[in-house]
Amino acid sequence: MNQPDLIIIGVSVGLALGILIALLVFFSVRWYKKHAHLRRCANERSLTTLPIRMNGLGTSTDFSASLSTSIANGASDNHRKNSPFNWRSHQNKEWLASASGIPRYSYKDIQKATQIFTTVLGQGSFGPVYKAAMAAGEIVAVKVLASDSKQGEKEFQTEVSLLGRLHHRNLVNLVGYCIDKGQHMLIYEFMSNGSLANLLYNEKERVLNWEERLQIALDISHGIEYLHEGAVPPVIHRDLKSANILLDRTMRAKVADFGLSKEEVFDGRNSGLKGTYGYIDPTYISTNQFTMKSDIYSFGVIIFELITAIHPHQNLMEYVNLASMSADGVDEILDKRLVGECNPDEVRQLANIGHRCLHKLPRKRPSIGEVSQAILKIKQRRLIKNDEASFARSDISRAVSLIEDQQVELSNMASMKERE
Ligand SMILES: Nc1ncnc2c1ncn2[C@@H]1O[C@H](COP(=O)(O)OP(=O)(O)OP(=O)(O)O)[C@@H](O)[C@H]1O
Numbered sequence: 001m002n003q004p005d006l007i008i009i010g011v012s013v014g015l016a017l018g019i020l021i022a023l024l025v026f027f028s029v030r031w032y033k034k035h036a037h038l039r040r041c042a043n044e045r046s047l048t049t050l051p052i053r054m055n056g057l058g059t060s061t062d063f064s065a066s067l068s069t070s071i072a073n074g075a076s077d078n079h080r081k082n083s084p085f086n087w088r089s090h091q092n093k094e095w096l097a098s099a100s101g102i103p104r105y106s107y108k109d110i111q112k113a114t115q116i117f118t119t120v121l122g123q124g125s126f127g128p129v130y131k132a133a134m135a136a137g138e139i140v141a142v143k144v145l146a147s148d149s150k151q152g153e154k155e156f157q158t159e160v161s162l163l164g165r166l167h168h169r170n171l172v173n174l175v176g177y178c179i180d181k182g183q184h185m186l187i188y189e190f191m192s193n194g195s196l197a198n199l200l201y202n203e204k205e206r207v208l209n210w211e212e213r214l215q216i217a218l219d220i221s222h223g224i225e226y227l228h229e230g231a232v233p234p235v236i237h238r239d240l241k242s243a244n245i246l247l248d249r250t251m252r253a254k255v256a257d258f259g260l261s262k263e264e265v266f267d268g269r270n271s272g273l274k275g276t277y278g279y280i281d282p283t284y285i286s287t288n289q290f291t292m293k294s295d296i297y298s299f300g301v302i303i304f305e306l307i308t309a310i311h312p313h314q315n316l317m318e319y320v321n322l323a324s325m326s327a328d329g330v331d332e333i334l335d336k337r338l339v340g341e342c343n344p345d346e347v348r349q350l351a352n353i354g355h356r357c358l359h360k361l362p363r364k365r366p367s368i369g370e371v372s373q374a375i376l377k378i379k380q381r382r383l384i385k386n387d388e389a390s391f392a393r394s395d396i397s398r399a400v401s402l403i404e405d406q407q408v409e410l411s412n413m414a415s416m417k418e419r420e
Helices: 003-047 062-076 078-082 084-099 107-113 152-163 196-201 210-230 282-287 292-308 316-323 329-333 344-357 368-419
Strands: 120-124 127-133 139-144 174-180 183-189 245-247 253-255
Touching (some): 107 174, 107 183, 152 174, 196 245, 196 292, 210 245, 210 253, 210 292, 210 344, 210 368, 292 329, 292 344, 292 368, 316 344, 329 344, 344 368
Antiparallel strands (some): 120 127, 245 253
16 A cells, blocks of 8 residues: 555545534433433422421422322323323323412311311301411411312412413402312411401491401402503403402402302203392393402492492492483492591492492493502592692681781880880
């Protein structure tokens, strides 16, 4: 072999080696990237997995363990593979729990916090509600879903996943939940002044004054405004009523029970309707279509409850229809306890908003944004009037003190003259 041949062979071998090394590096980088991605995914999954608080002591990850177990079982277990309903519902449950971002408590935690379910705050269609003091000291309300409730599980899932992403100062916030020992519980912030219904209709409660009622109307409309216009996707409450408006210790109102898919209302026939009688939009009854404007209708009913303290089951709508016949008709149905204690113009303005919410045609009802604006205007007008009145008051007092000063000066001058 001559020298040029040797050079060609050397260069070829070198090139082949170079290509081999480049390929090796390329495939190593790909392998590394793929594994790094898988590791990241695994980390992300464990980050969104909720820890379970065990008796307030530390945390346990048996929930994430059960998640990975169920995934592994889902892949290997033929029975589960062949029954997609079971598998999907199980997977869904875990996803809801981990995606909601809300603390999960054990049954023991709740048992201890409620002192073995002793203080009952009330009873709803889902089951009893108890007062509880959590390990960290916060007072909460625990709603125990009745185990015989047909839709309990579904409502539970709906509410946990929904509430996990809905937060507003005029909504009753979900602060925890419990799925343990076959029990499902929802843990809410405690609303120490109970429901609006109780405050309006329980004679033992103190009377809500007009300012408070106006503020409550505004708070409710802000809560609904968040559900209709702030939440993505928007949320229709479907069961707005005074029993679902709760008040905190400063009498600020919050909307409760949103996201609960109610059982059908039973009216002697299988109507298929959801909601509470007295608050249901008549258009929904005839079309079976529930829209945001159906929530507006229910809010209209609540507005008239605030004005009259007459319960919808006590012919409220008949009184409201009569009142709508004249501009000052609402004066006749105003809560007797407010007569002489509030500005009749403000009552009429709020009633006017209420009438618009109750319009027979849903498209003629205002949006919740418009309702909030209109209620806010009533409050603003009052503030302006109060300011004007206080300015006028201060003007008068300034004039009086000026006259008094002048009188003192005159009498001083008179006494000086006398002395001269
Ligand atoms: N977060 C809370 N803080 C204080 N009390 C509460 C709280 N949640 C509920 N309650 C009390 O428990 C009662 C029952 O509430 P729940 O929401 O279960 O039923 P409801 O709204 O009255 O009726 P339904 O379930 O038929 O709509 C309420 O009227 C209220 O007195």
